[in-house]
Amino acid sequence: MEWTREATIGCGSTATVSLATATHSGELFAAKSTELSHSKYLQTEQSILSKLNSPYLVKYIGFDITRENSQFYYNLFMEYLPRGTLHDEIRRHGGRLEEAMIRRYTRDILQGLEYLHESGVVHCDIKSSNILIGEKNAKISDLGCAKFFEKVSKIGDSHMVVFSGTPMFMSPEVVVGQDQGFEADIWALGCTVIEMATGKNPWPEVHDPISALYRIGFSGESPEIPRWLSQKGRDFLEICLRRNPNDRMAAKELLKHPFFEDLEFASSSSSSSPRSVFDQSVWDSFEAMESSSDHDGVSSLNSAASRMESLIGCEPNWIWDEDWITVRSNVKEESENLCDNEGVNVILDDNISVVYGLEMSFLGVHEGI
Template sequence: MALRSFVSEAEAELRCGAEGSGGDGSRPGPAIAKKSRKKSQNPNKESRNRKPGSPFKSFEATVHHRRRTPSLRDGLRLFASFGSAPDPTCEVTQLSPCPGKKSLADMEETLRTGHFTVIKGPSSGRRWIRGESIGRGSLGTVYQAMDQQTGELLAVKEVVINASDSADMKFKDQLENEIQIVKELKHPRIVAYLGHDYMGDSLCIYLEFMAGGSLAQALRQFGCFEESLLLAYTREMLEGLEYLHTRETPVVHRDIKGANVLVDLDCHAKLSDFGCSKRDNDTMSHTMRGSIPWMAPEVIKNTGYGRKADIWSFGCVVIEMATAKSPWGSFDNPMAAMCKIAMSDATPPIPEGVSPACQDFIRLCTRRDPADRPDATRLLAHDILKNVIVEDD
């Protein structure tokens, strides 16, 4: 009842601009996961010293002493102390701050509904603090994070799952499929898997943090690559594909594109985002997966496809690196793109700004008949890559 009363008062303040609220009700307060500069305002410390019998005593005493209407910031402090329910026996080990800045309306909605994410002790034992959003994968949002025990930076892919929603449960199955694939992959050209946890209604996958971002981001910011850099990344991507395609149980990535090739601080390229991947001795698939401009014709036509579809998509990434544009240029709509790729005899335009040898390499990758495309091992032996030496630091 005390919590409901407080929420009602906070709502009234937000609607009417109650006097005495100062600046607290006019803009969002500090991120909940951050420590307050004043020790007296540290809710976590207060919650540890509070006696189990009176969870609201300290907060109510503060409010009566100030003789003013509780502000929005007070509400956030209260939620930071107790999480989603005022249970003094509830062990809260980590709070999950909302990404980015929240509007006042969002803060009001949080108070009204009580929707506040509390992350309890992770089963992996990893304790981490979530930072800013750094991208979206095929199934979830990816955040930068820091391990509280080691200081290690990592990427956390998080998907919120509604157990009563069949579509969400399907997404959960796909994400678990990604976990089963990536946890067995150990290669310098594959983004490393570091573990996973179920946290409340979220599934979090911990991955190697790639500080250089994606190839797509670099191309948008800096434009197309010089051929020497293009060939270095080409070789590294092929090494990753060869590893996937020649495993005892082969893995077909099914979503090769610039946005899914990440770069580390040492400027090495690695394949990421296995949310669409398939691991099976029978590598032929009959479901449409991937991103349309990078899709092979057989994927769109749904005639069955395998590892050679990854080679087509890889060739499209080489075009992307050479032009800083989508491999086919622009289309009016997705249906036009699908018709062009699947129904015509066309192949992606060959960039004019690269050498004839590089143009020949691209043509090999983008042959319409999958049987005519070389595999990753043969492409690594191409003349254009023989003198490209990539050394891991």
């Protein structure tokens, strides 16, 4: 397929997401690109996403390899959703969502997880910035950390565990070296519900990822459930955030929870999906209504133009990634040196998705604990 790269709409340390236009049809889509030599995780995402098809997952279109500025790039093509991510939606609503919206988006994510899990896939990185808002429903995206479920292998007398995701959203069993299975996605869903309800990560008082991992794995605590939620909402969260993974319900069972009773299925938007760069919705996504944002107390960085401007000239915000979309962290060099006899050798950020490998004896974890 011949295509033209348009404006950059997201950026990570080794990959970008750009608008793209099909040359012959003029159709608009998203191109997620990285240098071919660093494209292992993007190729993994393509391999998994190309086998899946659900209205609750971002739609796969294709891929190719291009040469640009003397470099070869791997490009993954997906549908473009101009409303952006669930994280963007939270900001547009002043920092938190009403419970009716939380219920609807949570149901959508659960239906996506039900499909993934029935297909044998663990997402491994559910959070608001990895959920896209479509015309009719939310859609799970960014399968770069995803995997087909398999048991942890043992090396010698200890576990060599490779796990991926965002530290603040990891479940206790993952942190202590057990399988990163379907139950871990349910925990992360609970954390995402807290994001929708509070506008904050599930451990807002923890400011570095190593402390977060220790607290998640060994404190015996679960994230605080927002008290303003209904009893049904609090009960739903309590189930998702049970520390023992065997006590969490599967996605299929959670969809039957009373939290979703009488849920309206009508779309909150009547706009159609964009077909070309000339569609009004595309320009609307670039120029958010800053005046209404000011009244709501939301930063004018909600405008896509401002987000793009911040990508061009500002230093990255390593504390919180709300001003840009994390596509993939630079794990190529790190993953080769994550483990040694001393423990873990890795720089972590609490909201950036990475892949970790660690010798569990570093955390004092032994088999059977």
